[in-house]
Amino acid sequence: MRPIAEGLFTDETPPRLIGGRDRETGRIVFPCPPGDRFAPHPLGRRGKVWSFTIQRFRPKSPPYGGPEAFEPFPIAYVELPGEVIVESRLTNVALDKVAIGMAVELTQIPLDPAVADAPFIHAFQPILEAA
Amino acid sequence: MSDVCIVGVGIHKFGRTDGVSGLDQGVVAVREALKDAGVEWKDIQFAYGGSDAAGNPDTMVERLGFTGLQFINVKNGCAAGGSALFATSTSIKSGEYDLGLAVGFDKHPRGAFNALPAQYNLPDWYGEAGYMITTQFFGAKITRYMYEHGISPTSLGRVALKAFDNGALAPHAWRREPVDLETIMNAPMVSDPYTKFMFCSPAEGGVALVLASEKKARELGKPLIRLKAATMRTRPAGSFEVFAPSIDIERGGSATRIASRDAFALAGVGPEDIDIAQLQDTEAGAEIMHMAENGFCRDGEQEEWLAEGWSKLNGKLPVNTDGGCLACGEPIGASGLRQVYENVVQLRGDAGARQVAGVPKTAYTHVYGAPGVSAVTILER
Numbered sequence: 001m002r003p004i005a006e007g008l009f010t011d012e013t014p015p016r017l018i019g020g021r022d023r024e025t026g027r028i029v030f031p032c033p034p035g036d037r038f039a040p041h042p043l044g045r046r047g048k049v050w051s052f053t054i055q056r057f058r059p060k061s062p063p064y065g066g067p068e069a070f071e072p073f074p075i076a077y078v079e080l081p082g083e084v085i086v087e088s089r090l091t092n093v094a095l096d097k098v099a100i101g102m103a104v105e106l107t108q109i110p111l112d113p114a115v116a117d118a119p120f121i122h123a124f125q126p127i128l129e130a131a
Numbered sequence: 132m133s134d135v136c137i138v139g140v141g142i143h144k145f146g147r148t149d150g151v152s153g154l155d156q157g158v159v160a161v162r163e164a165l166k167d168a169g170v171e172w173k174d175i176q177f178a179y180g181g182s183d184a185a186g187n188p189d190t191m192v193e194r195l196g197f198t199g200l201q202f203i204n205v206k207n208g209c210a211a212g213g214s215a216l217f218a219t220s221t222s223i224k225s226g227e228y229d230l231g232l233a234v235g236f237d238k239h240p241r242g243a244f245n246a247l248p249a250q251y252n253l254p255d256w257y258g259e260a261g262y263m264i265t266t267q268f269f270g271a272k273i274t275r276y277m278y279e280h281g282i283s284p285t286s287l288g289r290v291a292l293k294a295f296d297n298g299a300l301a302p303h304a305w306r307r308e309p310v311d312l313e314t315i316m317n318a319p320m321v322s323d324p325y326t327k328f329m330f331c332s333p334a335e336g337g338v339a340l341v342l343a344s345e346k347k348a349r350e351l352g353k354p355l356i357r358l359k360a361a362t363m364r365t366r367p368a369g370s371f372e373v374f375a376p377s378i379d380i381e382r383g384g385s386a387t388r389i390a391s392r393d394a395f396a397l398a399g400v401g402p403e404d405i406d407i408a409q410l411q412d413t414e415a416g417a418e419i420m421h422m423a424e425n426g427f428c429r430d431g432e433q434e435e436w437l438a439e440g441w442s443k444l445n446g447k448l449p450v451n452t453d454g455g456c457l458a459c460g461e462p463i464g465a466s467g468l469r470q471v472y473e474n475v476v477q478l479r480g481d482a483g484a485r486q487v488a489g490v491p492k493t494a495y496t497h498v499y500g501a502p503g504v505s506a507v508t509i510l511e512r
Contacts, residue, residue: 005256019377030377031254051278053270054323055261060245063258075267077275077378085378087262100278111260121260 004065004111004119007032007040016042017106017122019084028084044080046127049102052076054095065119067112074098078124092125103127134357135220136348137510139168139341140475143236145459146305146334153185153462156337157236158194160465164339169351170230175341177201178232179218181211183463185238209411209500210363211235212338212467216508217361219342229344236337237462251374251502265501266330266414268373270322273416277324280431282419284324288315289437290415291328291457297444298458300485303469305334306458329415334460338468340475356475359398359509364390366503373501386505387424387497394495394507395426402426405509406491407477408448409470411499412455418442422450425497425507449487452477463500470496471508478512
């Protein structure tokens with residue numbers, strides 16, 4: 001298992017996304033831009049859906065590296081409290097159940113589930129409330 | 132100070148014209164604009180030309196004549212037309228010239244724009260993972276706006292309905308057939324909440340405008356259509372733009388709000404003084420958001436505007452009187468100038484079946500595009 005790019009995830013279990021914190025203003029962005037202005041800043045794993053859409057058609061390749069066989073998937077902007085709003089796939093949720101305000105946490109999913117060594121990407125999934 | 136006037140307009144039909152290059156569509160528009168102004172190519176002292184994907188505009192001189200004129204190419208995304216118009220106008224205002232041309236044309240392949248991450252200073256993984264899709268951004272942006280301001284999906288449908296109704300009356304439009312609301316609402320989703328009828332498509336077309344000093348315009352004997360303001364602005368901090376892997380929690384303004392505010396200040400009028408408006412409507416929700424961002428209503432009031440038909444041709448502020456991008460498609464280099472073309476035609480009372488009653492006296496245009504640019508014009512007669 002390998003991430004789709006270096007520098008996206010912390011090396012811990014469970015991993016966190018690595019944002020960048022502006023050394024002067026404190027502004028946080030994702031991903032961490034190259035150069036000296038931003039210091040790597042591990043982001044919180046939990047947040048709320050700020051907005052979303054459903055990707056209903058297969059993106060063009062290149063640049064898209066996902067499977068030829070296409071299934072619609074949700075894309076959200078997830079607000080990580082006090083940090084930043086991150087764009088991310090959602091997973092483990094029915095398309096018609098996605099809603100603004102939904103509590104979600106970070107996970108990782110393979111870009112192509114049918115390929116054994118497919119790179120994995122960041123995704124958020126609903127937080128399962130303790131029974 | 133005397134005004135810069137628009138004395139000639141020309142357009143090549145938008146949509147698909149197989150076998151005719153984007154540049155040649157621009158040439159058709161230029162010839163029509165020259166004829167409309169009653170001048171010849173050799174009379175044009177300078178030109179600014181915009182094209183995103185159809186070649187260098189200055190190569191038009193091969194078709195129009197080697198007069199040696201100054202011809203500057205403009206590449207400024209969706210604001211290319213607005214930027215060309217601004218530059219043409221200020222060149223005349225400076226006193227250096229008194230007759231110039233702003234032209235824009237384009238020809239895009241079918242389907243969604245295919246953007247690559249490196250062109251936008253983004254890492255390759257962003258495209259590989261499936262995020263380089265403009266419609267995703269549009270869907271997410273309007274979903275949030277609808278949530279915050281109580282806009283219904285039906286209002287999105289009503290914008291598209293109006294666009295196709297108006298486009299059916301505009302000879303230069305691409306989509307000339309009305310589509311009923313039920314068909315619009317029940318069509319397949321592209322990026323929720325937008326169905327396929329709620330997005331415009333990349334297209335082809337060309338537009339040319341001949342501009343003159345007020346003195347020159349009077350000599351030509353044309354109706355005086357005054358360009359009271361032409362602004363182009365970039366985004367402030369905290370705006371929400373296409374291809375954003377993250378956005379700030381503290382939300383900011385938009386390029387549109389700045390361009391609009393500054394254009395109204397230059398023209399010395401306010402939104403309440405405008406008779407018709409052409410607002411960027413690359414997707415149905417864009418028109419809704421831009422009604423508020425340009426100051427024509429408050430956030431959320433669009434719901435009532437659309438239910439009551441206030442932005443229809445016979446409403447209190449007709450919006451996108453030729454069907455806008457939804458009916459005309461979007462050739463990037465030509466799109467902003469099409470809006471100005473439409474306003475000139477309406478101000479002259481020459482718009483035929485889509486003519487707004489009473490012949491408007493003031494007209495407004497607005498474009499917005501990646502990565503957070505906006506251009507606004509205000510015309511008066």
